[in-house]
Amino acid sequence: xxxxxxxxxxxxxxxxxxxxxxxxxxxxxxxxxxxxxxxxxxxxxxxxxxxxxxxxxxxxxxxxxxxxxxxxxxxxxxxxxxxxxxxxxxxxxxxxxxxxxxxxxxxxxxxxxxxxxxxxxxxxxxxxxxxxxxxxxxxxxxxxxxxxxxxxxxxxxxxxxxxxxxxxxxxxxxxxxxxxxxxxxxxxxxxxxxxxxxxxxxxxxxxxx
Amino acid sequence: xxxxxxxxxxxxxxxxxxxxxxxxxxxxxxxxxxxxxxxxxxxxxxxxxxxxxxxxxxxxxxxxxxxxxxxxxxxxxxxxxxxxxxxxxxxxxxxxxxxxxxxxxxxxxxxxxxxxxxxxxxxxxxxxxxxxxxxxxxxxxxxxxxxxxxxxxxxxxxxxxxxxxxxxxxxxxxxxxxxxxxxxxxxxxxxxxxxxxxxxxxxxxxxxx
Amino acid sequence: xxxxxxxxxxxxxxxxxxxxxxxxxxxxxxxxxxxxxxxxxxxxxxxxxxxxxxxxxxxxxxxxxxxxxxxxxxxxxxxxxxxxxxxxxxxxxxxxxxxxxxxxxxxxxxxxxxxxxxxxxxxxxxxxxxxxxxxxxxxxxxxxxxxxxxxxxxxxxxxxxxxxxxxxxxxxxxxxxxxxxxxxxxxxxxxxxxxxxxxxxxxxxxxxx
Numbered sequence: 307x308x309x310x311x312x313x314x315x316x317x318x319x320x321x322x323x324x325x326x327x328x329x330x331x332x333x334x335x336x337x338x339x340x341x342x343x344x345x346x347x348x349x350x351x352x353x354x355x356x357x358x359x360x361x362x363x364x365x366x367x368x369x370x371x372x373x374x375x376x377x378x379x380x381x382x383x384x385x386x387x388x389x390x391x392x393x394x395x396x397x398x399x400x401x402x403x404x405x406x407x408x409x410x411x412x413x414x415x416x417x418x419x420x421x422x423x424x425x426x427x428x429x430x431x432x433x434x435x436x437x438x439x440x441x442x443x444x445x446x447x448x449x450x451x452x453x454x455x456x457x458x459x460x461x462x463x464x465x466x467x468x469x470x471x472x473x474x475x476x477x478x479x480x481x482x483x484x485x486x487x488x489x490x491x492x493x494x495x496x497x498x499x500x501x502x503x504x505x506x507x508x509x510x511x512x513x514x515x
Numbered sequence: 516x517x518x519x520x521x522x523x524x525x526x527x528x529x530x531x532x533x534x535x536x537x538x539x540x541x542x543x544x545x546x547x548x549x550x551x552x553x554x555x556x557x558x559x560x561x562x563x564x565x566x567x568x569x570x571x572x573x574x575x576x577x578x579x580x581x582x583x584x585x586x587x588x589x590x591x592x593x594x595x596x597x598x599x600x601x602x603x604x605x606x607x608x609x610x611x612x613x614x615x616x617x618x619x620x621x622x623x624x625x626x627x628x629x630x631x632x633x634x635x636x637x638x639x640x641x642x643x644x645x646x647x648x649x650x651x652x653x654x655x656x657x658x659x660x661x662x663x664x665x666x667x668x669x670x671x672x673x674x675x676x677x678x679x680x681x682x683x684x685x686x687x688x689x690x691x692x693x694x695x696x697x698x699x700x701x702x703x704x705x706x707x708x709x710x711x712x713x714x715x716x717x718x719x720x721x722x723x724x
Numbered sequence: 725x726x727x728x729x730x731x732x733x734x735x736x737x738x739x740x741x742x743x744x745x746x747x748x749x750x751x752x753x754x755x756x757x758x759x760x761x762x763x764x765x766x767x768x769x770x771x772x773x774x775x776x777x778x779x780x781x782x783x784x785x786x787x788x789x790x791x792x793x794x795x796x797x798x799x800x801x802x803x804x805x806x807x808x809x810x811x812x813x814x815x816x817x818x819x820x821x822x823x824x825x826x827x828x829x830x831x832x833x834x835x836x837x838x839x840x841x842x843x844x845x846x847x848x849x850x851x852x853x854x855x856x857x858x859x860x861x862x863x864x865x866x867x868x869x870x871x872x873x874x875x876x877x878x879x880x881x882x883x884x885x886x887x888x889x890x891x892x893x894x895x896x897x898x899x900x901x902x903x904x905x906x907x908x909x910x911x912x913x914x915x916x917x918x919x920x921x922x923x924x925x926x927x928x929x930x931x932x933x
Contacts (some may be wrong), residue, residue: 330871331927337584338878339871340925347636352777360571362778367844374843384925426576426585447856447867449656453539453548469706505595507549509540545856567771569780634792635785649863662748662757669756716758716802718749 310437311483315412316375318405323348323376325402326442327383337384343442344380348372350438355413355430359420397500403461407490409435410462410482414469424474428466435462457497460504465490517718520692524621525584527614529708531555532585535651536592552611552651553589557581559647564622564639568629610708612670616699618644618693619671623678633683634666637675666706669713674699729901733830733903734793736823741794743820744860745801755802761860764796766790768856773831773848777838816874818918819880827853828880829901832887843891846884853880870920875915878922883908 330340349366352422356364413434417427436452437457441476443450452458469486473479496502521614535556538551565573575581622643627634645661645668652659661667676697682688705711744765748758784790788912789848835845839880839926854870854877861868870876887904914920 309579327925328927331925333872334924334926335871336922336924338876338922339883340872342877357566357775358571358573359576360569360573360778362571362776362780363840364776364778365819367777367840370841370843373847387927420572422572422576423579425579429582443864444653445868445871447656447865451540453544453654454542458547459551463547464563495863499660504545504547506545507536507540508543509537509596566775567780567782568785569778569782571780606839618858629781631781632786632788635786638791652861656865658751662751662753662760662863667756668760672756713754713756715752715754716745716749717747718805 308480311408311412314408314487316371316403317401318408319372319375320350320379321398321401321405323379324383324398324440325439327380328387329442331383331387334446337380340365340384341377341380341415343445344376344383345373347438347442348376348379350441351409351434352413352438353435355416358416358433359422359430361401361420362462365416381484396498398490400495401476401497403491403494405466406435406458406494407487410465410490411486413468414466414486415479415483418470428463431466431469432462433460434460436506444492454506457493457502457504461490461493461497464493516690518593520617520621521553523613525580526610527617528581528584529588530559530607530610530614530646531618532588532620533592533607534648534672536589537596538651538655540592540596546589548588549593553585553592554582555654556647556651557585560623560643560645562602563646564625564643567642568626568631568639570577570625570629574625584706602686605707608690609704612700612703615644615667615703616674616696619674619699620678620695623675623695624688624692628680633679636679637672639677640675641668641671644668645652651678666702666711670706672701673702703719711714726898729830731824732822732826732905734789735819737766737790739794739816739823740799740817740827740856742801743857744752745798745869746805746863747860749801749805751759755798758802759795759798761863762794762801763791763844764863765795765856765860766794768859769827769852769854770831772855773834773852776851777835777840777848779834779838789841796843814916817911820913821909821916824853824876824880824912825883825905828883828908829847829887829904831886832895832904833901835890836891842888846881847888849884850877850880853877872924873923876922879911879915882911 323344326345327340330343333339333341347374352365353364355361357510386501411432414427414431417430418424424431439452440450467488468489469482470483472485477485532553535552536549538556539552541697542548544552558581560614562573562575565571619640623636625638627633631639648661649659674695677698680689681691681694686694728802741762744761744763745758747765748761753761760819767790771782771784773782773918828849832845832849835848836842840848858868883904886907890903895903
């Protein structure tokens with residue numbers, strides 16, 4: 307992982323940690339709850355990816371910078387944030403989209419390096435991007451947002467396909483990674499600013515009255 | 516794993532994927548949500564089993580047929596199913612029971628092959644059969660059905676015991692596997708058609724008013 | 725692990741299993757549900773720790789005493805308990821605090837033995853203590869209690885820091901472990917008997933009306 311990607315990865319980790327800490331604040335959790343929600347949101351996806359691939363100990367045990375950064379971020383959120391609305395706005399969503407793009411490419415990269423097939427790399431990229439948010443929502447007792455709305459996971463899938471495809475066509479790693487990140491980002495931003503979303507698959511609920 | 520068991524395993528995977536996709540449809544999820552629910556239901560149990568046993572990368576990374584099959588199944592469900600009632604009927608439950616029986620025996624088999632004790636093999640067989648459905652229910656924000664009702668997990672436990680016991684008595688692997696699958700199936704069908712269930716352990720809820 | 729710590733570990737396992745079985749009883753689960761809730765509460769934390777550290781197969785596969793003990797405990801709870809109020813009282817909380825203290829130190833110890841840094845050891849100790857209860861609460865469809873209330877996880881964190889710090893200062897393993905257990909216990913008992921808790925981080929919920 308080169309320095310630029312590493313810096314972006316830490317940036318994404320901090321942004322995801324903020325979104326976890328805010329979710330904890332909405333449920334009036336104590337500082338430990340805030341830390342846990344920040345941690346699972348920020349490193350949950352990569353942790354599940356690493357245990358499934360068997361590349362253990364997981365990434366944040368060999369490089370503890372991720373954990374220190376999440377702790378610092380959670381502390382800053384508790385100290386400074388009084389008005390979460392400002393952090394749920396458009397700018398924060400753009401930062402989140404950047405994090406999503408980096409996480410996707412790093413996840414796909416790690417899968418390929420462990421010897422997995424391209425299709426698995428796409429899955430692992432998507433997992434790195436979205437599983438942290440899914441665990442956050444389950445702990446907050448909500449049906450995970452990512453399963454229901456907007457272009458979010460779809461951006462990861464397209465980014466992952468772009469990455470493995472360009473690599474397959476012989477493009478260099480750095481160029482392929484940049485293209486895939488741009489693709490993920492562009493699609494996610496289209497979701498945010500144009501309100502694009504996929505059509506829902508809706509069945510009657512036989513359990514409802 | 517011989518060809519017959521492998522074919523049955525793929526059959527079970529498809530049936531479990533259908534039940535996940537239908538749960539997603541009832542919550543009006545988007546196509547990504549449908550795919551995720553189909554995946555966790557179909558391969559979630561085996562994934563947890565493999566990470567706990569340490570036989571990583573998990574099974575669907577070394578044999579991607581499982582994932583392709585789940586994707587195809589999820590796509591077909593979205594394209595074709597309009598009336599889920601037909602798929603919640605008796606025939607579907609019988610197909611699900613077949614899947615459960617195969618998953619149980621395969622789970623127990625993999626545990627024994629990794630060197631675990633018979634009791635652990637019974638646990639791993641049961642886990643392979645039921646954990647996917649548990650994760651599906653948690654993501655749908657329901658108390659997992661399998662913890663509350665009918666002869667479901669019980670069929671796995673009995674099947675696992677049958678398998679390890681007949682092996683211990685010197686029976687050949689294929690015969691033991693067939694017997695255990697038939698036992699699981701018979702017990703589960705008894706649960707479906709005779710309405711058998713275990714008595715609940717009910718305590719007063721001190722939190723209720 | 726010396727004999728005293730091992731005995732304490734089994735004691736903690738049984739106490740945690742009781743709390744899982746009681747949660748299952750409150751939701752009127754069947755005997756399988758009771759067993760599952762007892763298992764995840766008692767061994768869930770250590771299982772997640774072992775898969776993240778990559779020390780697989782996880783601890784209860786190599787030493788099945790833990791599982792047999794949980795099964796026995798769950799069976800006894802179902803056979804004997806009619807009045808859960810008695811088991812939610814102060815004495816049970818003290819027993820739970822003892823379990824928490826041992827789990828914390830054992831978790832930190834295993835992390836250090838696998839070569840992890842002190843900060844990771846503190847995390848793994850805390851995880852061993854609280855993750856089982858978190859999974860129990862998620863399966864029961866509750867926002868995990870430990871994220872919201874009292875001095876619980878905080879006691880684990882302080883105990884973990886005490887353990888790694890005293891080891892770092894050159895103290896012997898047994899003395900360090902004893903000190904850390906006493907510290908965790910004392911802090912947790914202060915939470916129970918003095919009603920201490922951390923201030924919540926409360927944000928307006930923009931989703932509420």
